[in-house]
Amino acid sequence: MSKKILISAENIKQIYGEQTVLDFERFYLYEGEKVGLVGMNGAGKTTLLRILAGQIEPSSGSVKLDCIPFYFEQFGSGNSYFDTDYTEAGKMGVSDQMWQEKVSGGEDTRIRLAELFSSQRAVAFLDEPTSNLDSAGVELLKKRLIEIESMVLISHDRSLLNEVCDRIVEVSFGELHFYNGNYDDYLEQKEQQRKTEYAEYESYQAEKQRLTNVYRQKKAKAKSIEKKPKNISASEAKAIALCGNRKPEDKARNMEKSAENVLKRIEHMEVKQKPKEEPVARPDFRLTNPPRNPIVIRGEHLTFGYDDKLIFDDADFMIRNGSKVALVGENGAGKTTLIELIDKGELVYVVPGAKIGYARQNMSQIDMEKTVLENVRDVSIQSESIARIILARLLLTERDIRKKAKELSGGERMKLSFAMLFVSDVNLLILDEPTNYLDIPSIEALEKLLVEYEGTLLFVSHDKTFVDHVATEKLLIKDGKIKKSE
Structure with a gap:
């Protein structure tokens, strides 16, 4: 039985000024999925999360939500906590703090998370929920997030991504790349991808070198055919050629043509770029x-x-x-x-x-x-x-x-x-x-x-x-x- 699609986003483009932040064909979130969004700062993770949650309209493309999402922002906006269930606040260790006029950053995060767990929304969208949490708070959050059936999560905490997520989506240069499993699985697949790319690059370089050598040999052979043998006259060279089936200039021309065909093969080869390698020198x-x-x-x-x-x-x-x-x-x-x-x-x-x-x-x-x-x-x-x-x-x-x-x-x-x-x-x-x-x-x-x-x-x-x-x-x-x- 196929799983229900809760969110579908297709042909999405998000443009700010002259900068294209996102440009991808599709993203689907299925019921029961827990997706982690990863990528460099500024790659567009929060923008993607807000588009998927219906918080903002993309510049072009369509988003369909077959659910009511709960959106947890990285930075709270002075929430009054009215929608927070007292029992859930107790589970998060902040039932007493709900009534205080001022709370710490960590307490605010816990109260807002309690509000998430109080809601009956089908999908949770979370942007850096570990902000301001200490180690005990992060461990408590992990246990609570496991209870949520479907979510899309941005986090720099790799242990959270490992324990909670079953799919990783990497946002890179506006495009989305999909990996099954948790964060460690994503790293393993990326490393395997890097090894494959390196093997393809080495194979490409070896074949290019082989064809280049063939090209040089054919060019050299064509040149040697064009030259008349040493110590014989022009008339003797002509007589030798007439005894053969083909003239030297024909043989040379065919050899040149063969060399040019090899050159075309080299030019039409699919270019494989060398994977980037990290410099290894370190301070003395x-x-x-x-x-x-x-x-x-x-x-x-x-x-x-x-x-x-x-x-x-x-x-x-x-x-x-x-x-x-x-x-x-x-x-x-x-x-x-x-x-x-x-x-x-x-x-x-x-x-x-x-x-x-x-x-x-x-x-x-x-x-x-x-x-x-x-x-x-x-x-x-x-x-x-x-x-x-x-x-x-x-x-x-x-x-x-x-x-x-x-x-x-x-x-x-x-x-x-x-x-x-x-x-x-x-x-x-x-x-x-x-x-x-x-x-x-x-x-x-x-x-x-x-x-x-x-x-x-x-x-x-x-x-x-x-x-x-x-x-x-x-x-x-x-x-x-x-x-x-x-």
Whole structure:
């Protein structure tokens, strides 16, 4: 029995000014499907979601909805929460907050999600529902989303896409590419696609080289036929030709024609482009003069708080040289407080040779009036070629690096701040929610650089997949204590 089509979108074009954001033939959502939308920032994911949900009319094409959708926006609009069921709010852990005049970003997200679960709509459209949620909130959301039968989801949280989605749609240069399975399945299919493209490229290059060699041989043979043999007169050459069936000039002409046919085959071959490969060079870490101490950060009997709130109560911890440590814990546990104490050198011991690079959310280290490349040059101790490779590995193009920093998006500025750290003289990185503002390709690019990083890394992130890929150990902050976590 075929499944019911809830949404069909055909021959869709969405144009803003002179820019075509979307241009695709069709998209169908079947009953029971859970689709994840992925792609670079600015690729058109939110625009597509709004078109499918009936929030906006496309420039051309048709959309049919055989359902009543619920649309969850990434950023709330001061919702009064009237439609939120009290029981659902309780399940999301925010029943008491519903009546407060002011709520935090995470509480607002939970209340708006409770409104989604309160509704009886057939399809959920969700744009970054993990925004402002801590790890516990994300885990709770995963369990609740599994209960929803049909949805279209935009998320930079790969663990959410893995646990919830059964189909991935990639938005790239306005077109849609479809992959069955979850996010890991999508990556596997993309890698297989890349291998196939590389094999096709190598086969194309080998055949082109073979035909080129044949062409050259035939041209050379035609030229040799045209020449009369050495040490004989013209009349003798003519007599030899008359004894044969064909004149030399005829043989040469046919050989030339054969060569031209080979050349036409080369010209009509389907061109296969070489798949793009990531540059692999990385900074020379020795230039940072890293400390050799086995322990680079130590906290003993750490007690600290604000006003009447005690955040750390006689807490002990240490961070080994070269380790990559994720600070984990619920919102308000003290993760950001701890990294700020370490950065300032207050109440926590940091070895003298450690040079801290702190990627702040406000990105105050960037000079907005300078270009991307100028900002990097100002702090770099690496060669310019290495600096350019780091920028490229963070998916900043040649065009991007000539822009002034003030012209960059939030995600591009974040990548610039990381590039500045990687090429500077720091040897101890501190990152607070580094995946904020980044799309999934940029998160994965940052992951690779951090995994290769030879210094010590301390970071806070609610992105479970990012933590699992980068961290060599975790420190859990809970009830005023700092303990190793599995």
